[in-house]
Amino acid sequence: MIGQSWGRRSRLPQKLLPIYWRDEDWFRDVALPKRLPRGAGRSYGDLCLNTQGILLQTQGLNRFLHFDEERGTITCGAGLTIGEVLAVTMPRGFSFFTCPNSIGITVGGAVAADAHGRNHYSQGSFGNHIESFELVRTHQGSVVCSAEENSELFHATIGGLGLTGVITWVKIRLKPIASDYVEGEKKKVESIHDGIRLLSEWHEKYEYVCLWWDLYSKSRGVLVGANHAARKSVEATGRFYSRLSVPFDFPRFLINRRSMKLFNKAYYLFKRDALFRRPLKNYLFTLDQLKNWNRLFGRHGFMHFHFVIPRRNENQVPEILEQMRADGETPALCIIKRFGEVPARGALSFPIPGIMVATDFKFCGQRTVAAFRRWEKSVIALGGRLYLAKDLVLTPDGFKTSYPNWNSFATFKDPLFSSDLWERLMP
Amino acid sequence: MKAKNALVFGASSQIALELCHELARGGTRLTMIARSAMRLEEIANDLRIRYGALVQWQPESDEALGQGLERLDAFDLVVVAYGVLEGPLATLIETNLTKVVLLLSQIVAQADSERPLSILVFSSIAADRPKERNLAYGAAKAGLDFYLAGVREQCRATKIKIITVKPGDTFSPMTRGRNLIFPSNATDVARSLIDRFPLSPGTVYSPRFWGPIMTAVRMMPRWLFRITERFRRI
Numbered sequence: 001m002i003g004q005s006w007g008r009r010s011r012l013p014q015k016l017l018p019i020y021w022r023d024e025d026w027f028r029d030v031a032l033p034k035r036l037p038r039g040a041g042r043s044y045g046d047l048c049l050n051t052q053g054i055l056l057q058t059q060g061l062n063r064f065l066h067f068d069e070e071r072g073t074i075t076c077g078a079g080l081t082i083g084e085v086l087a088v089t090m091p092r093g094f095s096f097f098t099c100p101n102s103i104g105i106t107v108g109g110a111v112a113a114d115a116h117g118r119n120h121y122s123q124g125s126f127g128n129h130i131e132s133f134e135l136v137r138t139h140q141g142s143v144v145c146s147a148e149e150n151s152e153l154f155h156a157t158i159g160g161l162g163l164t165g166v167i168t169w170v171k172i173r174l175k176p177i178a179s180d181y182v183e184g185e186k187k188k189v190e191s192i193h194d195g196i197r198l199l200s201e202w203h204e205k206y207e208y209v210c211l212w213w214d215l216y217s218k219s220r221g222v223l224v225g226a227n228h229a230a231r232k233s234v235e236a237t238g239r240f241y242s243r244l245s246v247p248f249d250f251p252r253f254l255i256n257r258r259s260m261k262l263f264n265k266a267y268y269l270f271k272r273d274a275l276f277r278r279p280l281k282n283y284l285f286t287l288d289q290l291k292n293w294n295r296l297f298g299r300h301g302f303m304h305f306h307f308v309i310p311r312r313n314e315n316q317v318p319e320i321l322e323q324m325r326a327d328g329e330t331p332a333l334c335i336i337k338r339f340g341e342v343p344a345r346g347a348l349s350f351p352i353p354g355i356m357v358a359t360d361f362k363f364c365g366q367r368t369v370a371a372f373r374r375w376e377k378s379v380i381a382l383g384g385r386l387y388l389a390k391d392l393v394l395t396p397d398g399f400k401t402s403y404p405n406w407n408s409f410a411t412f413k414d415p416l417f418s419s420d421l422w423e424r425l426m427p
Numbered sequence: 428m429k430a431k432n433a434l435v436f437g438a439s440s441q442i443a444l445e446l447c448h449e450l451a452r453g454g455t456r457l458t459m460i461a462r463s464a465m466r467l468e469e470i471a472n473d474l475r476i477r478y479g480a481l482v483q484w485q486p487e488s489d490e491a492l493g494q495g496l497e498r499l500d501a502f503d504l505v506v507v508a509y510g511v512l513e514g515p516l517a518t519l520i521e522t523n524l525t526k527v528v529l530l531l532s533q534i535v536a537q538a539d540s541e542r543p544l545s546i547l548v549f550s551s552i553a554a555d556r557p558k559e560r561n562l563a564y565g566a567a568k569a570g571l572d573f574y575l576a577g578v579r580e581q582c583r584a585t586k587i588k589i590i591t592v593k594p595g596d597t598f599s600p601m602t603r604g605r606n607l608i609f610p611s612n613a614t615d616v617a618r619s620l621i622d623r624f625p626l627s628p629g630t631v632y633s634p635r636f637w638g639p640i641m642t643a644v645r646m647m648p649r650w651l652f653r654i655t656e657r658f659r660r661i
Binding site: 017020023024060063064066067 | 463
């Protein structure tokens with residue numbers, strides 16, 4: 001079976017074997033080839049691929065085990081998607097403390113990538129709100145991990161790229177919300193310096209803040225900030241999953257520098273400084289309004305450049321953006337967020353305090369890869385790091401420099417687990 | 428007519444499980460019977476959390492079966508979803524055929540012929556035409572089809588409706604690691620069934636597109652069928 005990652009760069013065949021029940025025995029078998037748990041396959045790079053071995057698909061572990069409405073915790077199977085969980089919890093007044101920006105990813109995947117959202121500044125990442133989970137390792141069997149129990153394994157598994165074992169269920173603290181709507185503000189900004197300064201200022205008044213930036217110009221950005229609405233909404237939020245879908249791979253030429261330039265320009269021109277009120281799902285999960293949007297990039301897919309620059313060097317971010325702008329690649333959307341001081345729990349967690357930038361680039365052959373390599377060098381030279389869940393180009397040296405905890409992580413990695421990403425970073 | 432009270436045998440099998448989801452969503456009270464108590468408990472919790480469903484369960488035993496049969500009058504839908512695809516020949520015949528036939532004979536004998544009762548029994552498209560792979564499985568299911576057709580005739584004057592369900596290739600623990608043709612999700616199979624409620628006695632393919640395909644496969648001359656077998660991966 002062909003299993004691809006969301007960026008659809010790899011076309012190598014993958015062997016997918018689904019897990020449906022956590023008491024199944026076959027996936028604990030030592031004799032199986034090297035394995036990797038895989039959720040919805042929504043990571044962009046090669047994190048969710050394992051060409052040499054097998055993929056243990058966890059989407060069959062999609063059952064809620066316990067929902068404690070008094071304490072605000074939910075215990076759910078690792079294969080449930082963020083959208084499926086929210087569909088159950090939001091009508092009862094709960095959301096995640098950290099909503100990753102896609103409803104399609106699984107809970108287990110969010111733990112393994114230590115996913116973050118637009119409110120990292122105040123709430124940290126997904127791993128910061130986990131109470132415990134069960135991990136199935138090849139030699140130890142089932143291990144329940146929490147901050148108190150098996151805490152080293154707990155910290156290694158958060159952001160652990162799925163390499164420490166199969167996560168079967170996760171217990172998460174939920175955030176009580178009064179309404180499933182958000183209220184906020186949009187504002188155009190005309191320089192990147194202003195934008196980055198305002199990101200911090202807005203975080204004082206808004207919980208979810210991000211800056212959309214036009215990588216084709218030097219002076220177009222839209223800052224969006226929002227809080228949960230305080231009063232109960234009367235409007236129905238409607239279905240979680242959009243009906244709009246990209247039915248097939250679009251021809252590759254549709255996304256080119258000219259069309260994307262026009263798109264970004266139009267996006268900027270149609271935005272007005274305004275206040276808004278809209279459903280949380282439309283605000284946080286913007287891209288999910290169009291199912292299979294990755295098909296827009298055509299059959300060769302796209303690459304994602306997602307990095308963070310630490311606070312001490314964040315005045316250099318405009319220079320990196322300028323480098324990306326001047327390099328002649330084809331960016332589609334560029335999003336900038338600020339990461340706060342909440343320390344990440346995982347050994348390989350991505351967030352560090354500073355400025356985070358995420359951009360999709362159309363894949364245009366080796367040229368794109370070479371450009372990514374150049375930018376990667378600049379990012380790492382500034383003490384920054386790339387997000388492993390979206391990466392395709394990071395070199396072993398770059399990995400070891402930017403993730404200094406790699407060594408302590410490697411001791412907790414299950415020896416029978418592997419992934420294409422790991423093979424590349426630790427050959 | 429929507430089912431109010433359903434009794435599900437083999438509830439932890441993937442398609443039956445999804446059917447339970449669809450029924451619970453629609454407000455049906457469920458009584459589930461299957462081998463593993465741990466799995467049943469997990470399903471029941473899930474259904475309660477998602478839909479606030481009224482769910483009971485019991486691990487499979489003669490006692491549980493006896494109780495189910497005693498209360499048969501309370502149900503208006505019975506689902507029988509026993510099946511294994513791999514294993515020794517004796518197990519294949521036992522689980523797919525003998526066990527189901529014995530169960531059905533008891534149900535039909537117990538059921539009140541004046542009360543409406545739909546009995547959904549899961550067969551397979553593999554029963555429609557023998558092929559090298561799944562031969563024993565197909566044969567057992569074909570035997571079941573034959574039996575069901577007979578019972579259906581037997582019950583034609585009563586309000587008991589016997590429905591043979593033939594799902595196509597479906598992603599499930601049963602088909603893990605196999606090459607599947609036009610595979611569907613168990614959810615789609617269950618939805619396609621629920622959409623067609625109330626079902627009239629007879630055979631239904633699920634999802635629907637398998638109906639015309641299997642008609643063609645059944646009517647195909649043998650030489651042509653052999654050629655198609657050669658090109659198929661399954």
